[in-house]
Each structure stands twice: as C-alpha cells, then as structure tokens.
Amino acid sequence: MNSGDTAWLLTSTALVLLMTPALAFFYGGMVRRKNLLSTIMMSFAILCMVSILWIIYGYTMAFGPDVKGLIGNFSWLGLLGVGQDPSTVYATTVPHLAFMAFQATFAIITVALWTGAVVERIKFGALLAFAALWFTLVYCPVAHWVWGSGGWLAQLGALDFAGGTVVHVNAGISALALALVLGPRRGFKEGETMEPNNIPYVVLGAALLWFGWFGFNAGSALTAGRLAANAFVTTNTAAASAGFTWMLLGWIHRRPSVVGAATGAVVGLVAITPAAGFVQPWAAIPIGAIGSVISYYVMVWRAKANKVDESLDVFACHGMGGTWGALATGIFATTAVNTGGSGLIDGNWKQVLIQVVAIAATMVFAFGVSWLLAKALKATMGLRVKDEEEAVGLDISQHGENAYGGV
Amino acid sequence: MNSGDTAWLLTSTALVLLMTPALAFFYGGMVRRKNLLSTIMMSFAILCMVSILWIIYGYTMAFGPDVKGLIGNFSWLGLLGVGQDPSTVYATTVPHLAFMAFQATFAIITVALWTGAVVERIKFGALLAFAALWFTLVYCPVAHWVWGSGGWLAQLGALDFAGGTVVHVNAGISALALALVLGPRRGFKEGETMEPNNIPYVVLGAALLWFGWFGFNAGSALTAGRLAANAFVTTNTAAASAGFTWMLLGWIHRRPSVVGAATGAVVGLVAITPAAGFVQPWAAIPIGAIGSVISYYVMVWRAKANKVDESLDVFACHGMGGTWGALATGIFATTAVNTGGSGLIDGNWKQVLIQVVAIAATMVFAFGVSWLLAKALKATMGLRVKDEEEAVGLDISQHGENAYGGV
Amino acid sequence: MNSGDTAWLLTSTALVLLMTPALAFFYGGMVRRKNLLSTIMMSFAILCMVSILWIIYGYTMAFGPDVKGLIGNFSWLGLLGVGQDPSTVYATTVPHLAFMAFQATFAIITVALWTGAVVERIKFGALLAFAALWFTLVYCPVAHWVWGSGGWLAQLGALDFAGGTVVHVNAGISALALALVLGPRRGFKEGETMEPNNIPYVVLGAALLWFGWFGFNAGSALTAGRLAANAFVTTNTAAASAGFTWMLLGWIHRRPSVVGAATGAVVGLVAITPAAGFVQPWAAIPIGAIGSVISYYVMVWRAKANKVDESLDVFACHGMGGTWGALATGIFATTAVNTGGSGLIDGNWKQVLIQVVAIAATMVFAFGVSWLLAKALKATMGLRVKDEEEAVGLDISQHGENAYGGV
Amino acid sequence: MLKKIEAIIRPEKLDAVKDALEASGILGMTVTNVNGRGRQKGIALQWRAGEYRVDFLPKIKLELVVAGEECQAAINTICTAAKTGREGDGMIFVLPVENAIRVRTSDCGEECFSRQ
Amino acid sequence: MLKKIEAIIRPEKLDAVKDALEASGILGMTVTNVNGRGRQKGIALQWRAGEYRVDFLPKIKLELVVAGEECQAAINTICTAAKTGREGDGMIFVLPVENAIRVRTSDCGEECFSRQ
Amino acid sequence: MLKKIEAIIRPEKLDAVKDALEASGILGMTVTNVNGRGRQKGIALQWRAGEYRVDFLPKIKLELVVAGEECQAAINTICTAAKTGREGDGMIFVLPVENAIRVRTSDCGEECFSRQ
Numbered sequence A, B, C: 001m002n003s004g005d006t007a008w009l010l011t012s013t014a015l016v017l018l019m020t021p022a023l024a025f026f027y028g029g030m031v032r033r034k035n036l037l038s039t040i041m042m043s044f045a046i047l048c049m050v051s052i053l054w055i056i057y058g059y060t061m062a063f064g065p066d067v068k069g070l071i072g073n074f075s076w077l078g079l080l081g082v083g084q085d086p087s088t089v090y091a092t093t094v095p096h097l098a099f100m101a102f103q104a105t106f107a108i109i110t111v112a113l114w115t116g117a118v119v120e121r122i123k124f125g126a127l128l129a130f131a132a133l134w135f136t137l138v139y140c141p142v143a144h145w146v147w148g149s150g151g152w153l154a155q156l157g158a159l160d161f162a163g164g165t166v167v168h169v170n171a172g173i174s175a176l177a178l179a180l181v182l183g184p185r186r187g188f189k190e191g192e193t194m195e196p197n198n199i200p201y202v203v204l205g206a207a208l209l210w211f212g213w214f215g216f217n218a219g220s221a222l223t224a225g226r227l228a229a230n231a232f233v234t235t236n237t238a239a240a241s242a243g244f245t246w247m248l249l250g251w252i253h254r255r256p257s258v259v260g261a262a263t264g265a266v267v268g269l270v271a272i273t274p275a276a277g278f279v280q281p282w283a284a285i286p287i288g289a290i291g292s293v294i295s296y297y298v299m300v301w302r303a304k305a306n307k308v309d310e311s312l313d314v315f316a317c318h319g320m321g322g323t324w325g326a327l328a329t330g331i332f333a334t335t336a337v338n339t340g341g342s343g344l345i346d347g348n349w350k351q352v353l354i355q356v357v358a359i360a361a362t363m364v365f366a367f368g369v370s371w372l373l374a375k376a377l378k379a380t381m382g383l384r385v386k387d388e389e390e391a392v393g394l395d396i397s398q399h400g401e402n403a404y405g406g407v
Numbered sequence D, E, F: 001m002l003k004k005i006e007a008i009i010r011p012e013k014l015d016a017v018k019d020a021l022e023a024s025g026i027l028g029m030t031v032t033n034v035n036g037r038g039r040q041k042g043i044a045l046q047w048r049a050g051e052y053r054v055d056f057l058p059k060i061k062l063e064l065v066v067a068g069e070e071c072q073a074a075i076n077t078i079c080t081a082a083k084t085g086r087e088g089d090g091m092i093f094v095l096p097v098e099n100a101i102r103v104r105t106s107d108c109g110e111e112c113f114s115r116q
C-alpha cells in the first residue's frame, strides 16, 4: 500500500464527487428561473441515490468477478469482501474501498449528466425511477465491459482512460433516447424564448467541473506519479483549447460568449477524458479544439432542425465530445506516454477500429435500453408533469419551493 | 515523516477550512435577504478570529500537555515548540504544524456552527465577544477532554472519530442556550413568514460542506491509508442516505424539497462524524437515515412548539445529529474496522454507556457555560440590535452594506 | 520520484487553477451588474489562453535553460523534453510535467489579476491582445529572473517563496500602468455611484481564493513535508490576521464591512506569499495586519485623489501588498524555518536591500513595458469600447449576454 | 382619449397574452414583476421540515397605453388569453391618461401612437 | 367611483401595513419592489475602504384599487401602520380608475369587488 | 392639480435623467425595473451556439408626482436627458392624480410638496 497513491486517490474522489453539484449549477444556470431548483435537485437527488445503490449492488455488477465479459457477478454484494486491503485486481497500491469510492463518483455523475436533456418538464418521481433503472441496466454493464476485469471491450483492447465511452458517449446517447420519448417542452416547437436564468452559475459550474476533472482524469491513473502528471496536463490543455476555440466560433459568428466559453471548456474536458493518460500534452490542443468545433456545429444543427428538444444538448456536448475523444484516443495514443496503448500515430491503425467498435456497442446498447426504459415508464407511471405544472414551473409544482424567497 | 500522510493531511486541512465559508452560504441562503451578508459575515469573521486565537492559546489549551484530564497547560503558547518536526503524541508521521493546522479548522467551524441559532438579530460585536469567550471556555476544554492526550473522556474510552461530541453536540446545545437567552426574532411569535432568500446558496453550501467533510472525517485518520479510505466511504454513504431519507420524509408529507435534501445530507454528515473511522460502510446507511428521521421530527416539533427561535435549527441538526452519531458509534463500532473501538455489535455494550457519559458531560458543560456567558454579555454589552435595526435588516444596520447593489 | 510529493503538487496545482475562476467571482461581484459577465469572462478567457501559451512557449521562456540571467532559451518549446521524468533542476521528486503544470497556474492567475484595473470599459479584443503580450514580455521574463535556474534576481539572493514580486508586485504595478493609459470609466470623475452588484460573490471568490492559496503557498514547497506545513500555517494566519484587521479598520471608521473583510483576507494572502516558507507562524500575524493597514490607506488615498480609476484597486491590494510582503520576507526570514533564507531578525540586514532591488527592478520593468504595450495597442487597435457600449454595459455590448435572463 | 390598461396576470400567462396582443396589433407594453394578493390566498411552500405560508404570489403587471377606442378590444384579448378559471387569474384596471410623449420624436398624445 | 391608491412605503413596514389592511377587510393588493428618492437623501454605504453614497433607497410600492368610499379609510390605515416619523416614510397617491375587470369572472367595475 | 409622470427610459440614461431633474429642483421620484417592448423589436442574444431573440428589453420606469404647473417642465427635462434618437428611447405618460399624502406628516395634496 502506498500512502502517496492513497492520498491522491482520496483527493481525486473528493474532486469528482464535487462535480455532480457543479453540474447542478452548470445546468441550473441554463434553464428558466422557474425550473432552477428542480434542475439542481435532479443532480443532488441522483448523487444521494446512486451513492447508496453503488455500494449495495452497483460496484459488484460493474467491477465484481466477471461473468462472460458482460457483467460482474454478485459476490461483492453490499461490499462484501471489499475492505481496507488493496484489491488484487484494481489499483493494487491503495485500499480497495478507496478504488470503490473513486468509481462511485463516476457512476453518480454519469447518471446526472443526461438529466440535462429532460429538464423543465419531467416528473421528479419518473426521473428517479429512470435513473435507478438506467444506472442498473445501462451504466453498470457498460462500465464492466470497458473497465471491469474481463469485460469484453477491455479484452478487445478498447482504450478509455477515464470514461469517454463509459461516461460520455453512454450518457449522451441515452439523453437523446430519453428526450425523444419524453417530448419537447411546451413552447419549444413554437420557438418560445427560453432564457438562461443565471449565467454566473453556469460559469461557477463549469469552473468547478474543470477543477473536479483533474480528479476524474489524473485520478484515473490510480497512482500519484508519471501518468497522473501527464493526464493532469492534457486535461487542462484540452479544456483551455476547447474553451478558447468555442469562444472564437461564437466571435466569428457574432460575439465571444461567456456561456460559450464555459460550454467549450466542458466539451474539451469531455473530449480528453478517454485520451488523457494515453496522449502527449501537445495532442490535447487539437483534441480540445476539434471537439469544440464538432459539438458547436452539432448544436447549431440541432437548434435549426428544431425537432428534438434535447434541452441542454447533452448529446452534442457529451455524446459527440465523447465520441470524438474516443476516436482521438485511437489516433493519438502513444507508448511514449503509456505502454498500455498505441494508436494511429504509432502506426497502429487497428486501434481506431477497436475504438469504433467500443463506441458503436455503447451507442446501440445505451440507446436501445434507454428507449425501452423510457417507453415503459411512460406507459406506466408517466414521464411528464401536467401542462399546467410545467407552465408554473417545476420548482413550485414538484418541490413546493421558490429559488429566491421574499417579496 | 511520511509524505503521503502529509499530503493527505494538508489537503484535508484545506478541505475543512473551506467548510466555514460553505457554512456561510448554507446559512446565508436560509435567512431573509436583508440579513444575508450579516449571516455570511458571522462565519467569515469567526474564521479570521479563531484562526488567530487558536495559534496564540487555543492549541495549547486543547492539545498541550495535560492538566488533570481537564485542559492543556500553556507550554505551547504561541506555538512554542510546535514546529516542523512531528509531534511525539499526535499524528506522528506528519509535521506537528500540520496537525495543529488541521485541528484549527475544527475549532473554527465549531464556533461558526452555532451562529445559525442567532442570525437576524444579534449585535455583531456581541457575536464576536461571545465567540471568543465560547471558543476559550467551551471549545478548548471539551476538545481536550475528548481528543487531548490525557483528556478525561479519552481516558474513559469515549469514541469520537472526528467530532460528534466535540463539534456537533457541543455547538448544537450551545446554540440552544444562546438562542434562549437572546430571545426570538421580531415577528417569530406572531408566525410572520420568514422566507429563505436563496435556496441555490443553500445547496452550494451543502455541496461544499459535503466536499469538505471528506477532509473532516477521512482526514481524521491522520494518515493516508486504510482507515482514511473507510472513513471516506462511510462519510459519503451517510450523507447520501440521510439526504435521500429527508427528501422522502418531505415527500411523504407533501413534496420532496431541495432545502430538505440539502439539510438531510448535512445531518447525515453530522451523524457519521464520530463513527466514520469505527464502523463499516453498510452501517453508514442506517446511521444516516435514522439521523435524518430524528432531526426531522425534532425540527417539526420545535416549529410546532414555537417557543424557542433557534432560527436555523442548529440543535436539531447538529445537537441531535451529533448525539445520535455518538450513540451510533457505541452501537456499530467494530474492531474489524478499527482496533481502537468496539461497540454493541461486537458485544461491548459498555461502549454505549461511555458514549452516553461523553454526550451528557458535553451537554451539561456546554449548555451551562454558554448560558452563563450569554447572560453575562446580555447584562453588560447587550446582545440584540435595536428593534428598528432588526426591522431594516442587519446587513445595513451592522455592516452598512447591501447584498445586491444597483437600482 | 516521491508519490506523496507528487500527490501534493498535483493537488496544489488543482487548487491554484481554481483561483482564477475564484478571482472572476471576487472581481465580478464588485462591478456594476451590467458588467458582471464581462468581468468574469476576462479571467475565464485568460485561463484558456494562457494555459495554451504556457505549454507552447511560456514555460521554456520562464524556466528553460538560462540565457544571461534574463530569460530561458527555447529548447523546451512545445514542452520538448519536458516529460514524465523529474526535472534535474526543479522539483526533483515529482514528474517534470507536474512542476510545469503547477507553474502554469501561476502564470494564468498573474495575468488575470490586473484585469481588475480595467473592468467596465476595456474592449474584449484589446484585453486579450494585451494579455498575450504582457504574458510574453513581462510575466515570463520576471518569472525567469526570480525563479528560473540562473535568473539574475535568484542569483542575487532575492527571496520570493510563492510570488510576491513575480505575481503580485508585477501584476499590481502593471495594473496601474494600464489603467493610466486606458483612462477612467464614464462618470468616475463626476463621482457617479458604482455599486458592487453582488457581495456574496465577492465573499465566494475570496473564500475560494483563500482555499486555493494553500496550493499556491504550501504547494510552492514542492514537497509534502516540513516546509509545506510551515507555509500552510503562515498562509492561513496571515489571511485571518489581515481579514480581521481590515474589518477593524472599517469598524473604527464606521462599520465592519463584509467586502472589507474579504478584501483584507486577500491582501493578507498576498502579503504572506513571498514569505510563507521563510518565516515563523507568529510572524504571519504582523505581516498580515500591516499589509491590511497599508493597502487600506493606499486605497483610501487613491479614492480621495480620484485621479486614476484603477477600478478594483489591484495596485493597492496586490502591488502594495506584494511589496510589503517582499520586504517583510527580508525582515522576518529565518533559517530556523528554511535554511535557504535569513533576514533581518537573523541579523542579515542585507536581505532587506536585496528585496528592495528585486521589488524595484520588477516595478520599473513591469510598469515600463506595460505602459508601452498599452500605448501601442491604444494607437493601433484601440483599448476602449465606445461610450455608448460602456453605458449599456459590456455584457451586452461585448458578449451579447445578460447575466440574469428572463422577465 | 388615451387609456392606460394595467393588467395583473399569472407569470406563466405572459407569453400567451403577449402573443395574443401582438396578433391584434398591439406591440407597445411595459412589464413588471410584482407580487400580489387577492382571492387566491397565497400558497404553502416547503421548508426543511414542514411548510410555511406565503401571502404574496408572484404576478406580472402589464401596462399598456392605448387609444380609447382600442381599449375594450385590448381588455378582451387580455382576458381571454390570461384566463384559467381558477383563483388568481388577476385583475385589469383602466386609468385615464392625459397625455403621452414619445421621447425619441417628442410626438404628443394620440399621434405618438398613430405614426408608426 | 373606483380609486387606485399607490403607497410608497418602507420595506420593513410591509408586514405591518398588510396586516393592518387585512384587519380592516382589504385583501386585494399588488406589491412592487421599487427604489425611491425624496426628502430622505439616500444613504452612505461601506465600500472596501471608505464609503459611497446611494441616492435611491429600496422602497415598496403598494397598489390597491378600492371603491371610492373605502378610499379614505384605507389611506388612514396605511398612514398609521407605515409611519415611523423619520424621513423616508413615503407617500400615498390617489388616482382615478375608470374601470376594473376581474379576469377570472369578467366582472366589471365595482361589482368585481363586491361579489366576493 | 397634481399630475403623475410615468417615464419609461433606457436604464443607462437613469443617471443623466436623475441629475437633470435634480438640477431643475425635482428630487422626489420612484424608480422601478421594468421590461418593455415597443418599436424597438427586442434584441438577439448569444446562446451557446447561435443566438436567440428576446422580446422584452430592460427599461427603467420613473414615476414622479408633480404639481400641474411643473409638469411640462419636468417632461421636457426628461425628454432631453433621455433621448438618444435611436429606437427604444421610451415613452412618457401623464396621469391625473386626485390626491397625495405624505405619510410622515399626513400633509395632503399640493401642500405636501410645497412645504419642503
């Protein structure tokens, strides 16, 4: 056991945990004022719920002893046998509990990510139900495939340093499925103006996400050493590069926007996630910049098409950002950084194919299951609040609260 | 000296330090707008003041060489002899200064905690005076009893991993005493509506408290290893469990409330504090959940009784949460986690009794001294602002400031 | 390579990175509402831009192999040769990339600091241009002089633990130069009221700065050990002492103000920066307190003189705070803390002279180059927005955004 | 004669009312966030544990100055668009206006509305 | 005849005025946050070092439309409840109202107040 | 006769108007943040990618009650100070006031303005 590694992993876990409330503010600032609390509450309630589900059965499903490459078995149910001694399989220099906790924070934020697609109209009860089911039937399996010892995508050689497919592609495509089933917000088709209520909150959220992402990516090295330093630098570089690029895109079009820069930074963080510990620092510049360009234009196109109200563009940011990042990992990975992965620039073009397989498998599976789950919930408990509740706002109608009280 | 342990303890200290401003926002969001700054300022000013008092005389009183189990002597006045070398008594693998700094952050936040009971009406000067006296005459002794080498409760075998009695019971019961002497806010008896001015701030505060609490509890292991990992997991689990439980309680009654979930999470963190390094991860689920149920109904009862205006329910949250946590430590502690403590589930029913003694001693002492101090200040400098100043709000009357300026 | 040191340096880097968004809120809260986003955006865009410039050419200019004590050569361009192995010169127990990243965060925040002088009227394009030039022609050289291996001020024996001259004097004096060339805000001379729009943001910013500053100062020990602990304690003590002192100064004059306490804390952090790893904990009390007194009265005097609209008093806070801190280092440094430095209290009065040289050199160079750069930009692209854009506010006119949307 | 119409409506009805007025050719209006109290007795909001009552509810005040002959039509439009049939739908008040001046053109009275 | 009473009062007096009006049977009213200036010359607020003057002070505007005969009573009630005797207590203005319509019921004029 | 002047102006013109009124001896006024719509058709704001239109723009409503004979002068002062010549400069409305009461002194009508 190594105290330095443990210190870093615990710190990283705390940092990643903070990302979910950060997301709450990032998303909360972008909705209309009457739905601010409701949007925040989605992340907060998921933080509570998934924390518990993870230790009860999530961890063993995702990381427990492998069953045919598809899922972990239930031998670690309720953390049985997951203790203060290091695991022999994962993160062998730190207490097994620390690795478990670190992974918990990933599960939490992944579930919270897709809430951006359904804000301002989903019933709170339905949100929680979908979250619990999605966590169980989508997140845990996909995490096992890619990160679980024996997972089939891991076996195949798919590279995903900190969650390009497991977290971002997964959440992004599921967001789309859920938004399709749920339907658009009242007034969306008519082009009603939906102003962000609090841009400082968006920046606060983005800043805390950036901060926490050091734990996400550099923590995924699982040791406090060479790889962590590399991942740290690529993370910051990609965020900066993408934030600046997005700002420039807005500027070319009209003006350099603050929400734009914040969004860009997050997209850069998404894009570098799978690559952080495999690519060189300079590579983070194009990874971030191209990520921003892709997400930007997907977002423009989604807005123009005006067909799906994927409200806060989780698909454009996380789905596309994660897809690009996963591909970029296949391109820029080099053994000069990490002996565990070589990509196109090392002459290994096969890696790109493997990445495509991982992305495609995740997309198909996550979209399919999410769609079915959403349909099932819609048919049974119903997904949407009443029209009238939507008009009044979810803060009052779902939570009986006002963000800013007092006359 | 161990660099990993030092890294973790310094990180933890920074995390705990952040909790006091976090508390400022947690409390600040719950008062009326005209008292927002004043509420924030209470925590901020205490952060400044206690930081200084601690290094001058607080540390030696709490942790200095023991005098009859009751208090530390003055041999470390002004940090004399507290240097870069490790202490031989406390946290022997890190610089003594690091341990001292870590403890400073506990003293700071404990003093800030009870301010929630007296917001919106206390004179700022009186608040500071009471804070300085309370820190000296209540916090330092109690900290010595439980954590000081040779303290009588430590000798007795009381278990308090990170401050259930020293911090939460202590602050909670003192809050009650001070609120009783100070009297209710204008309009309290008449049932005037006092709306929380900014619920997003409440969530921001709760989120940063949660984040910082990893330093509080997992840092209290004082090393970056097995115990820290255990405390980390129990901390997160209890917060989640209590947050979710509180949300459900609100839902049963009417709606799942955001302030409720945030409050619940904090109560869960309180409840797990004394237990974090003694109990198994699964035990954190009932510890958090029961903590929420207790605090919830004490709060309901306090509101119904409408007798004491303990404004932000420090007693219900911290006093009762801490009491339950201290008892729960006596119940769930097991040598499987920490050889230093075994409780009822290990068959050691005596531990529960010892815990009761520790709670009772703290309650009686803290209530008594706080009451006397409050009475003394009331008689001399006066505790309350003028009626008219209270009506205008403390931001303007005490600090000459407006939270949000500009027409 | 030491995992504990690496853990601490990565953590510290994340902490310092957070300080730039923290500064965004600290400054953002103090301007008028119509310029809130614009002020936040200055820091955020600089964070993105300097992150990239640093890895491309900044790091090699500041820390690359020395050229005549004045600047680093270009051999590390694009991080060539800066890898996962430790440097042989800097921070030899951690990956070179980690040291590079840590230093990046210093460059970023230094550039962001002087934006406080030019808020509410500078053209966004001009701001970025000035920032890029200033970073290249002022920050990198001065950083090399003081911290680069072979830098002339380092050779001379100037002590600057974490950036009193490199960061604070440098940014403070440049702020003055830029403000002089840019000219005052509309209405400044006429004494128009310019109310801070959001004091809670000021406190939030100050709190996160305080939190991040532990990385800034204690991280500058570059190891997780004795010196880090010392720097940690002096940092907290100076912040507290200065915050409390400023509050008292306001109280003597009229009332204890919240913005005052927050400002004071920041000034204390500035003042202790160069001294943190050289002086004893007790010395941080006078260093902080005197820093507050100096900055407070410089600010009063600036306001009375009403000549220069150095809007958020970067010179008073950082320029003067940093100057005092650098001098105080010469006075209070002692080999009992750090064998690397002895000051007046060790009988080494020469150190004070050396400190004066370092301050003077930085001031003259930074003021001169900043003034010339500002003049050049004014003559070419123009520095100010149009009168009408200034009246409407920079949020709308520069960024096409409203902080708080919705009717 | 010019009239000033002050309509207190539900915030969630603002878009509908605005669109309805636009459809009937009325663009000029001023909107204010207000808090109101009437038949609708306030609502209960959730507190940490239990709930509390709020007497004033957020409403939107719409002010439009129109020529006398357009007044009734505007009132009808607003009434139709703002109605839900439940308590709290709001009130419309009509006040006399003696004069109106367009700052940009210094036009006075009805002419400042007619000359688009 | 209906009258509109516009009262500008101190924010801290809102509760007292509301309760006093309620006691005298008046429930319907609309409240707005405004900033005002009058005899009371603004106040000095603390800045980081030193202070600055603010010309406008936060006030509450209360609007209530009442039947003509109740008008004087309402004014008296407000005056009594809102008074402190120091500068800044505020002003009450009375304006004529030509018509009032209850959106929910489409009742007009005085009848929309009478039929509770 | 007392008159109430309601001026809707650009927020950035508030200081100029306030100073101009002060120069011509008018201190008492009430200011409200409102949102308005008129000839000026709203503006386009930046969203993450692309932009969106906002129909209502922030405006300031100035309310001042003056004696009838001062009314025209006040209107002129406001017009001059608030004008930029571009769309969106705003409107001024004049309403009749039946009575005014100073809460502090209970003075009524014009006398409550005269007795400074």
Ligand SMILES: Nc1ncnc2c1ncn2[C@@H]1O[C@H](COP(=O)(O)OP(=O)(O)O)[C@@H](O)[C@H]1O
Residues within 6 Å of the ligand: D008, D035, D036, D037, D038, D039, D040, D041, D057, D059, D086, D087, D088, D089, D090, D091, E027, E028, E029, E030, E031, E063, E064, E065, E066, E102, E103, E104
């Ligand atoms: N007499 C009044 N004077 C001024 N405003 C009033 C008056 N009565 C009602 N209002 C305003 O109208 C709003 C709706 O009134 P309410 O009586 O609740 O509507 P409804 O008639 O649909 O039940 C109130 O919130 C208040 O703002």
Ligand SMILES: Nc1ncnc2c1ncn2[C@@H]1O[C@H](COP(=O)(O)OP(=O)(O)O)[C@@H](O)[C@H]1O
Residues within 6 Å of the ligand: E008, E035, E036, E037, E038, E039, E040, E041, E057, E059, E086, E087, E088, E089, E090, E091, F027, F028, F029, F030, F031, F063, F064, F065, F066, F102, F103, F104
């Ligand atoms: N002539 C006026 N027109 C409109 N509002 C006014 C006028 N005079 C005063 N007010 C409003 O009344 C408030 C109180 O006025 P002030 O003169 O300060 O009260 P007092 O008479 O008690 O000293 C002001 O802040 C302003 O909002």
Ligand SMILES: Nc1ncnc2c1ncn2[C@@H]1O[C@H](COP(=O)(O)OP(=O)(O)O)[C@@H](O)[C@H]1O
Residues within 6 Å of the ligand: D027, D028, D029, D030, D031, D063, D064, D065, D066, D102, D103, D104, F008, F035, F036, F037, F038, F039, F040, F041, F057, F059, F086, F087, F088, F089, F090, F091
């Ligand atoms: N008929 C009206 N009734 C009420 N307010 C109006 C009316 N017309 C304009 N306004 C107010 O005046 C503001 C400016 O009007 P606008 O027509 O844009 O000015 P301009 O005449 O300078 O172009 C609007 O934003 C709105 O608040």
